Amino acid sequence: MTPREFVPSVGRNAREVPVRLLVVQGEARPAVDVADEPMVMTFPHLVVRELVAFVALSLALVLLSLVFDAPLEGIADPLHTPNPAKAPWYFLGLQELLHYFPPVVAGVLLPALAVIGIVVIPYVRLNIEIAGLYERPWKRTLAVLTVLAGAVGTMLAAYHVWPVLVPTLVLYGLMLMPALPFGPPRLKRALARVPVPRD
Numbered sequence: 001m002t003p004r005e006f007v008p009s010v011g012r013n014a015r016e017v018p019v020r021l022l023v024v025q026g027e028a029r030p031a032v033d034v035a036d037e038p039m040v041m042t043f044p045h046l047v048v049r050e051l052v053a054f055v056a057l058s059l060a061l062v063l064l065s066l067v068f069d070a071p072l073e074g075i076a077d078p079l080h081t082p083n084p085a086k087a088p089w090y091f092l093g094l095q096e097l098l099h100y101f102p103p104v105v106a107g108v109l110l111p112a113l114a115v116i117g118i119v120v121i122p123y124v125r126l127n128i129e130i131a132g133l134y135e136r137p138w139k140r141t142l143a144v145l146t147v148l149a150g151a152v153g154t155m156l157a158a159y160h161v162w163p164v165l166v167p168t169l170v171l172y173g174l175m176l177m178p179a180l181p182f183g184p185p186r187l188k189r190a191l192a193r194v195p196v197p198r199d
Contacts, residue, residue, distance in 0.1 A: 105159045113152070134178050134192035141196070142179060145172070 040046070073082075087095045097106035133141060149172040156165040177183050178192040 100163070101161055102159050105156075105161050109155060109159070110164075130195045132193035133175065133196045138179075142176070145175065145196075 094106060094111070097110060100106075101110070149168065153165055153169060153172075156162075156168070174191060175194075175196070178188045
């Protein structure tokens with residue numbers, strides 16, 4: 001086997017002229033991209049500033065509490081309840097849900113769905129390839145999504161929660177459209193490339 005000879009030549013195209021030669025004369029250094037931004041360590045510089053800001057804010061709040069009284073109402077009187085009775089701030093979300101939905105939905109179903117969703121997150125396999133639902137074997141995934149959409153839809157329809165049921169069914173219909181024989185082909189191709197998590 002004869003050894004190949006590499007002959008450097010002038011050219012800007014790296015595919016045509018793959019051999020590059022760099023000549024450094026004397027103490028000169030090749031040009032390197034260098035960031036001249038100063039580096040500051042997080043500790044103690046940033047941490048000390050945050051600590052000072054925290055102490056200053058705490059002192060300001062203490063001084064304000066000494067000067068002004070908190071806007072509290074009077075002692076609770078069961079004979080004269082305020083209308084509407086407001087829950088503490090940490091129950092504000094549940095109170096707003098009770099305003100719009102039946103008590104079973106607002107107090108049991110929607111919080112339970114949120115908790116179940118948080119519990120299920122670690123067990124969902126991620127779609128690392130970012131492939132669309134219909135760009136790989138999709139029948140099992142679509143069956144699981146159909147069962148979930150049917151269960152959630154039945155539960156929401158039983159309690160007449162239309163503001164949540166209608167968007168859920170619209171999204172499920174858009175996901176199902178590429179599998180149906182009818183529909184605009186261009187829209188079906190676009191929807192088929194939308195990635196979803198693996199089941």
